[in-house]
Amino acid sequence: DTEVTQTPKHLVMGMTNKKSLKCEQHMGHRAMYWYKQKAKKPPELMFVYSYEKLSINESVPSRFSPECPNSSLLNLHLHALQPEDSALYLCASSQLAPETQYFGPGTRLLVL
């Protein structure tokens, strides 16, 4: 399996909702990432997990909460989001640096 998968593909949520994004890879990669991408902009790094431990948090607001239950799974818990958080959320995985990052298809999030 050479793919990174993400669910759901689309998500609409209100500002008071709690939801979670899920990411899975079965390539044996030990690093996993969350990116946020706005339209016509590059992916913007949010979090990095190495060996299931959070190694980098790029000053992301606490309404985004990452979790890495095991080496294959990565979650992003969302709570009290703002409309400006609407974006494409991409998950990626790689062997440890510096190696190619493989991206999932993303979750397109709309916050109303």
Add this chain to the structure above:
Amino acid sequence: GENVEQHPSTLSVQEGDSAVIKCTYSDSASNYFPWYKQELGKRPQLIIDIRSNVGEKKDQRIAVTLNKTAKHFSLHITETQPEDSAVYFCAGNTGNQFYFGTGTSLTVIP
């Protein structure tokens, strides 16, 4: 951290012509430079990469060159085809953190 600049932001070429996209980086410790292609509504996909111990790498119609002294690297696409139309992102690294350029929207005109 790393700062990656990318030019041009948009590029239109006739089918069959060549396209060149250039990036500069700031962190002299960066040692891995991937290029990603992102089609509309799709995920970024790696098309080619280069490490700092190599000056040039080629894969069919795609090549990347790296000048470590000047801290810049370039993507070259020859014999462009309409399916090459997409947004291309370069990236530089600090460890396993990638810093992406701002992207180049390439349009290949049939």
